Amino acid sequence: xxxxxxxxREIARLAGVSVATVSRVSNGTGxxxxxxxxxxxxxxxxxxxxxxxxGRALAARKHGAxxxxxxxxxxxxxxxxxxxxxxxxxxxQASVHILCTHxxxxxDSQVLExxxxxxxxxxxxxxxxxxxxxxxxxxxxxVVLAGVGPAGVPSVRAENTAAMTELTRHLLVEHGxxxxxxxxxxxGSPDVSERWAGFQAAHRELSLPDPDAPLRLGLQQQDxxxxxxxxxxxxxxxxxxxxxxxxxxxxxxxxxxGRGLRVPQDIVITGFDDAxxxxxxxxxxxxxxxxVRELAAETARRILTASDDPIDGGPExxxxxxELVIRHSCGCPATDNP
Amino acid sequence: xxxxxxxxREIARLAGVSVATVSRVSNGTGxxxxxxxxxxxxxxxxxxxxxxxxGRALAARKHGAxxxxxxxxxxxxxxxxxxxxxxxxxxxQASVHILCTHxxxxxDSQVLExxxxxxxxxxxxxxxxxxxxxxxxxxxxxVVLAGVGPAGVPSVRAENTAAMTELTRHLLVEHGxxxxxxxxxxxGSPDVSERWAGFQAAHRELSLPDPDAPLRLGLQQQDxxxxxxxxxxxxxxxxxxxxxxxxxxxxxxxxxxGRGLRVPQDIVITGFDDAxxxxxxxxxxxxxxxxVRELAAETARRILTASDDPIDGGPExxxxxxELVIRHSCGCPATDNP
DNA sequence: TTGAAAGCGCTACCAT
DNA sequence: ATGGTAGCGCTTTCAA
Numbered sequence: 001x002x003x004x005x006x007x008x009r010e011i012a013r014l015a016g017v018s019v020a021t022v023s024r025v026s027n028g029t030g031x032x033x034x035x036x037x038x039x040x041x042x043x044x045x046x047x048x049x050x051x052x053x054x055g056r057a058l059a060a061r062k063h064g065a066x067x068x069x070x071x072x073x074x075x076x077x078x079x080x081x082x083x084x085x086x087x088x089x090x091x092x093q094a095s096v097h098i099l100c101t102h103x104x105x106x107x108d109s110q111v112l113e114x115x116x117x118x119x120x121x122x123x124x125x126x127x128x129x130x131x132x133x134x135x136x137x138x139x140x141x142x143v144v145l146a147g148v149g150p151a152g153v154p155s156v157r158a159e160n161t162a163a164m165t166e167l168t169r170h171l172l173v174e175h176g177x178x179x180x181x182x183x184x185x186x187x188g189s190p191d192v193s194e195r196w197a198g199f200q201a202a203h204r205e206l207s208l209p210d211p212d213a214p215l216r217l218g219l220q221q222q223d224x225x226x227x228x229x230x231x232x233x234x235x236x237x238x239x240x241x242x243x244x245x246x247x248x249x250x251x252x253x254x255x256x257x258g259r260g261l262r263v264p265q266d267i268v269i270t271g272f273d274d275a276x277x278x279x280x281x282x283x284x285x286x287x288x289x290x291x292v293r294e295l296a297a298e299t300a301r302r303i304l305t306a307s308d309d310p311i312d313g314g315p316e317x318x319x320x321x322x323e324l325v326i327r328h329s330c331g332c333p334a335t336d337n338p
Numbered sequence: 339x340x341x342x343x344x345x346x347r348e349i350a351r352l353a354g355v356s357v358a359t360v361s362r363v364s365n366g367t368g369x370x371x372x373x374x375x376x377x378x379x380x381x382x383x384x385x386x387x388x389x390x391x392x393g394r395a396l397a398a399r400k401h402g403a404x405x406x407x408x409x410x411x412x413x414x415x416x417x418x419x420x421x422x423x424x425x426x427x428x429x430x431q432a433s434v435h436i437l438c439t440h441x442x443x444x445x446d447s448q449v450l451e452x453x454x455x456x457x458x459x460x461x462x463x464x465x466x467x468x469x470x471x472x473x474x475x476x477x478x479x480x481v482v483l484a485g486v487g488p489a490g491v492p493s494v495r496a497e498n499t500a501a502m503t504e505l506t507r508h509l510l511v512e513h514g515x516x517x518x519x520x521x522x523x524x525x526g527s528p529d530v531s532e533r534w535a536g537f538q539a540a541h542r543e544l545s546l547p548d549p550d551a552p553l554r555l556g557l558q559q560q561d562x563x564x565x566x567x568x569x570x571x572x573x574x575x576x577x578x579x580x581x582x583x584x585x586x587x588x589x590x591x592x593x594x595x596g597r598g599l600r601v602p603q604d605i606v607i608t609g610f611d612d613a614x615x616x617x618x619x620x621x622x623x624x625x626x627x628x629x630v631r632e633l634a635a636e637t638a639r640r641i642l643t644a645s646d647d648p649i650d651g652g653p654e655x656x657x658x659x660x661e662l663v664i665r666h667s668c669g670c671p672a673t674d675n676p
Numbered sequence: 677t678t679g680a681a682a683g684c685g686c687t688a689c690c691a692t
Numbered sequence: 693a694t695g696g697t698a699g700c701g702c703t704t705t706c707a708a
Contacts, residue, residue, distance in 0.1 A: 055685025079412035222615040257595035258620040277560040282596040393701025
């Protein structure tokens with residue numbers, strides 16, 4: 001019970017006006033005399049009338065909703081992403097549909113299905129096929145977040161490669177470290193792929209031998225713990241562990257500390273993202289700051305405007321800057337006192 | 339471009355039948371002759387027709403969507419929650435709207451607004467006021483997840499109190515520990531409140547002096563790091579740190595390890611949730627297993643059925659069992675070899 | 677079995 | 693400034 005919604009027609013009848021006038025009043029469109037407006041408002045108040053979304057959406061041929069597709073992994077990264085996206089959507093009065101693909105096979109069709117219920121979709125890089133992305137883009141505005149899509153599909157991402165090269169160079173040059181291990185699957189996500197590329201580039205720049213193949217694990221903290229297990233048991237343990245993100249770096253940190261190793265004296269660890277916790281742990285995590293929230297917000301904005309303006313404002317890509325954050329886990333003396 | 343949807347009428351015209359027949363075919367309802375069906379299906383295939391959601395929803399007076407309201411914190415707990423909820427929703431062909439309240443003031447009105455776009459809402463305990471919950475429930479089916487709502491609003495939650503009492507008793511009796519510190523804000527969420535109650539109960543049962551007031555911090559990993567900082571600097575450091583969840587326990591673990599303390603020899607740490615990583619760290623985290631995913635799935639199921647059946651199947655509360663998981667961080671010898 | 681037509685709740689155009 | 697009315701795309705009686 002309780003769901004006996006009152007309609008425009010009811011209000012119109014009650015206020016002794018036409019439905020058109022009620023619509024005008026409740027939308028603030030067109031011209032309405034003070035007297036009429038008062039009568040209508042009165043009836044609206046009296047019955048707690050709120051225009052039905054479905055009726056409105058059908059008439060406007062617009063859902064008032066946007067979709068967010070992500071793999072469904074945990075961690076501060078995804079939470080920031082969701083929040084950044086969501087906050088921009090509520091500001092635009094749009095609701096947010098989410099779809100966790102879990103990297104499943106049938107996610108392509110699920111994404112396409114989602115497209116029928118929203119005005120635009122943001123897809124995290126690496127979660128659905130380029131083919132699906134293309135089909136999607138033929139139906140609704142699409143933006144690839146943290147990755148690049150096929151031609152014609154715009155993207156919003158952060159600068160990964162150069163930042164990782166800079167970080168790696170810091171380890172190689174400033175700290176004179178060799179035998180760096182990279183943790184993360186380059187083929188798992190565009191972000192990791194670029195970071196791995198940056199890692200390699202630093203070695204190449206300095207004419208050092210190619211680094212070992214990456215330790216292909218996921219991006220979650222437990223993967224970092226696993227990485228520590230493998231890396232720190234192997235006889236020639238690496239001098240530094242360069243992680244694809246902060247989550248795994250924290251996992252490696254826990255693993256190393258748990259084995260009684262000292263960081264950075266016995267082993268150096270670095271991350272990527274600059275999650276809130278990374279500044280708090282000791283030693284503070286050396287990492288790269290990425291504006292995750294802003295990335296997501298920008299994505300939401302682009303989708304929202306694209307679904308409003310019919311003018312296809314060219315698929316212009318956005319690349320947000322990142323920033324190397326030196327703390328203590330790389331071997332530098334602690335500089336910041338939080 | 340590309341959004342020139344084809345309608346029932348088009349298909350009907352193309353197939354030389356009425357819209358009613360097209361509708362019957364695309365929904366598999368009613369009786370349609372083989373010949374008609376073939377003609378319709380052909381037209382549908384040929385033009386890739388898919389019935390519009392808005393039209394369908396308006397006619398059915400049903401959104402085909404459910405809402406999930408949560409504070410928007412990070413961590414495996416929320417991710418599991420979202421995933422459990424979402425997987426059950428996709429199975430029912432419903433989409434999921436999310437709303438991160440961030441524990442803001444205006445979240446009540448946002449939740450009410452969401453109610454106008456979905457067929458039912460799941461609200462995480464402690465995110466909106468009871469008053470809002472009541473209003474919400476008068477519009478759509480509502481279930482409180484991990485908490486209890488006002489009378490008339492059903493809830494789905496896990497057994498917290500007894501489990502925490504058992505865990506605390508284990509520390510107090512088996513390990514003979516005293517001076518246990520509790521980390522978490524009882525007034526922050528129903529879950530924490532119950533866990534704190536269980537913690538106190540164990541002390542009372544054993545006629546021990548009341549424990550110190552809880553260290554009121556959030557539920558994220560960084561809060562655990564903060565907790566370690568405060569707790570382990572104080573002169574009489576506690577013998578054990580009982581955390582409201584695994585996230586904070588992990589934070590405390592990192593903090594303790596980072597200060598060169600040994601766990602459990604120098605300090606005992608326990609959590610709650612049994613996150614995936616908790617079995618992996620060393621020492622393995624002693625905690626309480628909570629079926630988070632199942633909690634969310636059950637919540638989704640109840641909302642979905644409630645929004646289908648008009649029969650108000652009484653607000654029956656669900657309480658899922660929890661289980662004490664003894665590992666090594668409490669001082670017990672490591673038993674499981676993962 | 678099939679089709680015509682009446683909505684679902686709202687907006688917007690076109691007269692008045 | 694106001695009201696009648698024609699849709700938006702679909703489902704579902706009700707007749708035929």
